Amino acid sequence: MDFPIAIHKDANSVYGVTVPDVAGCYSAGESIEEAVRNAREAITTHVVALLSLGEEVVLKAT
Secondary structure (H helix, E strand, O other), rough: OOOEEEOOHHHHHHHHOOOOOOOOOOOOOOOHHHHHHHHHHHHHHHHHHHOOOOOOOOOOOO
């Protein structure tokens, strides 16, 4: 399943990533490519963590 991401960068910072459809899921990277790779890993890790804690996984559809 694919999720849209928002990539942002301020001066003197890494590329920040938010995943609007996965509440609380954020990532970053030194390059856009790394930020996208890290976002994919963050989505998986975030969902697995929620499931292991018995939390509900709410995925919004944009």
